[in-house]
Amino acid sequence: MARYAMIMAGGSGTRLWPLSRRAAPKQLVPLINGESLLSIAAQRLDGVVDGAHRLICTGERYRNALAEALPEFTPAQILGEPEGRDTLNAVGLTAAVLAKNDPEAIVAVLTADHLIEPKEVFADRLAVGFGLVEEDPTRLVTFSITPTYPSTGYGYVQRGEAIPGHETCFRAQRFVEKPDLATAEGFLAAGNYGWNSGMFVFQAQVVLDAIGRHEPETKQGLDAIAAAWGTSDQEAVLGSVYPTLRKVSIDYGLMEPGSDDSEVSICVVPMALSWVDVGSWPSFGETIEPDQEGNRVTTSTTWRDLSSTGLLVFSDDPSHTISTIGCHDLVIVHTPDATLICATDDAERVKEMAENVPESHK
Secondary structure, three states, X not given: OOEEEEEEEOOOOHHHOOOOOOOOOHHHOOOEOOEOHHHHHHHOOOOOOOHHHEEEEEEHHHHHHHHHHXXXXXXXXXXXXXXXXXXHHHHHHHHHHHHXXXXXXXXXXXXXXXXXXXXXXXXXXXXXXXXXXXXXXXXXXXXXXXXXXXXXXXXXXXXEEEEOOEEEEEEXXXXXXXXXXXXXXXXXXXXXXXXXXXXXXXXXXXXXXXHHHHOHXXXXXXXXXXXXXXXXXXXXXXXXXXXXXXXXXXXXXXXXXXXOOOOOEEXXXXXXOXXXXXXXXXXXXXXXXXXXXXXXXXXXXXXXEEOOEOXXXXXXXXXXXXXXXXXXXXXXXXXXXXXXXEEHHHXXXXXXXXXXXXXXXX
């Protein structure tokens, strides 16, 4: 059983506008100490999955930019979606392509927009997930993050009984989407809930069969794509079939109904580590150590201030000076052709703004 890994990198990252753009989405932007989130995600696989067995699933429109940014990935290792159809179909496409040549392939599905540390702990827990599936291919493994506060922005997974012989791994009892604050506080108090990381390990053919039971029309489309894969009809079939697949997340389409599927066993591997979803400017700010006034400023930024607090200041041009006086709780982002200034509490509306700027700036 060979180990593979697929990194999902299909999002456009509009909540990180104006740095993240259609032509250069957040996964490829050197956000973290000069490195992109996608490059960091690939490095996390070192020592667990061979470089030749790593895949990236992304939008077809990003293929060339991705290939240029990460030349270690060959064209065959980049799966281009004609259009985004949510995570179930990205997973299904990967499984279908791998299973055509190796039905026993075991694949880890990972994300490209998280900072996960320490790397060594992540690698250890990922290896544990692979081992569970290698021992019993009917297992679908998901990873939960030990919560540090009662988040209402993440989904949760509840742990059931421990798996015999694997005292740090558990049966999945249930999945809960973004709860209200009181419910999230109850989850933390209960001690057997973790944040749903959106990362998985499974055998390719097993997950395809499960998709067939819960999303039969999607399975038919994936079968057609797999049949044409590697032939002269590959791009034509992918382009005509993939956009017709029902748009649904892997949580709704597979993991939740899988809890009642007698042919698979959904398992949880907890991860006690630092996990930051870099999906917005405030979450990006969590990667920067604040000063005594709560201001967070990137090392590439030249900033001068008088009496401001709670600012996030970003610039990718050290020759450009950003000056602030008596400002509080703002996000300030400067790029060569666009500047964003917004209240931190309104940062979720950046996505809305990104849709309303001139087409040349999207």
